[in-house]
Structures are given as structure tokens and as C-alpha cells.
Amino acid sequence: MISGLYLAGTSPLHRAGAGQKLLALIGFGTVLLSLPSVVLAAVGLAVALIGYKVAGFPWRIAYRQIRAMLLFLAFLFAAQVWLVSLEAAALLALRFSALILSAGLVTLTTRTSDLVAALETALRPFERFGVHVEKVSLAISLTLRFIPLVAQVVEDVKEARAARGRERSMIALAVPVIIRLLKTADAIAEAIEARS
């Protein structure tokens, strides 16, 4: 269910600094997007995949990163073939896949706290322009932490909806989910206040 959270390991990628990995990701993305070459995009995808092996992850971990996007990628590919050309479609699909996999690789090999610390360092110069760095970093860590929690709430409500014979009702899903998430948000805000 949750694909992009940190997986402990001792590989060179795990040991590399969070800032280095983020910079490498930015560089990798810039090169991929600025040079319109199918061969280069294919090499980029291969590099991202090799990264999973270097990190010591089985292929299924790489597949999990991209699984949720497959339908979307297929739609984009088909639209590009129809509207532009097969080459443009291949370029787009390869670029997207390489980017998704490489971004996933960064979050899988980097602790959230290290990622947040690196982002805090990067954002620090913007404090003078009113950016509240600690709030931004807390928001990022909370987002990562609560992906599974939100998914669990949706599953619970789906189950309750089915038990009441309303499997297809969007209202029976959306209303309880929103209410529970709003209540959870209040409780989390209170807990963070208590822990600070």
C-alpha cells in the first residue's frame, strides 16, 4: 500500500547525505527534461533501475513505486502516439518512469528526518522573505507519516459502508472520511502542541 517510505539499509545510497541525493535528483531531472533524446531517457531509466539494485532492493520495490502511475502513463503514452508521434510518446513515458523511480529511490534510502533537515538547510535563506522553515519541514514529515493513516481511514470507512449495504455510495464514503480526517487533524495539532 505504502510505496515510498524509508527502508532501512547500509548501501552506499543509504549512507549518502540527504542533501547530496536531493541535489543529484534535481540534476538528474534537469538533464532528463532538457535533452529530448529517447536514448538518453532510456539510459536515465536504466540508471534509476540500477539504483534500486545498488540500494539492495528487489525489483518488486521498484515496481511498487511506479504501479500507481501505470494507468496514467499508459493514457499519456496513447495520447502522445495519437496526437504527436511514437517517438514523443516513448520519450515522455521513459522520462516519467525514470523520474518517478529516482524520486522514489531518494525517499526509500533517506530517513524522513534527514530529508527534512536537508530541506530546512536549503530553505533557511528564504526565512528573511517570511518562509517559516520549521512549519514547512513539519508539514513534509506529517505528510509522509499520515499517508498510511489516511489510507487506513478510507479502508475502515469502505468496510463500514459495505456492512451497511452502501458499497457504491460516494457520500457514504466521503462524509465519514472527511469528518474523521478533520477530527484527526485537530487531535494531531493538539498532540504536536503538547510535544513542543
Added chain:
Amino acid sequence: MTIAPDKREALFEGVRVERGETLVLPALDLALTERRIGVIGANGSGKSTFARLLNGLILPSAGRVAVDGFDTKAETRQVRRRVGFLFQNPDNQIVYPTVGEDIAFGLRRHKLPKVEVRARVEAALHRFGLAGFEERLVHELSGGERQMVAFAGVMVLEPSWLVLDEPTTLLDLKNTARVMRTIAEIEQSVLLVTHDLDCLAGFDRVIVFEKGRILHDGTPRDAIAVYKAFHA
């Protein structure tokens, strides 16, 4: 941060709490000096509000709450560092995806050096039976394990007081026993809000709330008897 148990004192002086038009606690005057204090009462009786007053999560509309001499309204930061708070649902309390990172959360916010953060997290993992869990994803743990992570995240800050708001409600018998064993072992002064009357065995004092007022304040045996008789 911890101070000697015999020097700890929480004072409630003429405390009144209103929420909008509703009067939650009309008038409260008491001093807490015991090491193990229980709070019981029906749903909506004001016991959770009372607990939240202790670390400034709720501020009095009138009157004053002071913990170890620090006013919860004027010196909230100092009060929060002295009073840890454990909530009913650990999922609402855990901020980071992995166990070790979450236990370190409060320490980092207090800008402690990395070496000290590391050492204290390590010690907390061992103390709360979480050795080897440091890199584990929180959402993959059981409810009892998650409550212990939340517990460790509070205790790693070494508060003098610990407020627990129905910490065993979502737990099975085994994990309830585990949490209660841990509570019995800690040096902190404890204020436990609970519906589980068995958890109050061995406590020094139990306060019974009813509609925002104190119905009884005494030994666990007497307090539980009064509470049961009132709701019989």
C-alpha cells in the same frame, strides 16, 4: 528537567473553564502533590479538560493553574517541558514515519545536540521494550507497540509530570498490562485519566468528576465506590 518528587506541586486556584457558551469547569481549587493520581468520571464530566489544564493545552478562562511554580498561561513553554502528555490514540501523537525519528522529534525541537539526541533515543528504545525497532515503520506496528512508541516519545524529554488521557482504551489486556507496568516503574508524577478502574490499584489519590465538579477526592477504594454508587 526532572525535579525531586517531594518538591512537585500542581496548583489549581479558582479555575473556571468556558467553551463558548458552555461552562465546562465552574470552579476548581486543589493542589496535586501525590505521585500517582487517578481521574475518573463519566463521558463529558470534565476530566479530560482537567488533564489538559495541567500542561496548558487548555488555559483557564478565570483563575490560575501553576505547575512547579510555573503559570500555564504566562509560562506555557516551561510548563510543557515539565508536563508530558500521552493521548488515547497513538496514531494522533506520532509525527514521523519511523520509530527512532519519532522518538527524537521532541528532542530535535528543543535543539539538543545530535550526539545527545542519539544517546537518549537509544536509551528510550531499550527502556520501553523497543530495542531493534528504531528503523521500523510506525504504521506496521501493533496498537500496543505504537502506544509504547508514543510513550517513549514523551518520556525521552524527561518531564517531571506525566498526564495520560485514557492511554489503555484502545489496547488489549496484554498491552494494557504493559502500559500500566511501565507507569508503575517510572519516576515521574502521574495523572491518569481512565475508565478502566482496575488501572487505579496502588494509586495515592483518585478524583471523581461529575458535570465539571469534583464529586469525590480520596483513596482509590473510596473514590471507585462513590463513582459506582453514583452511576448505579
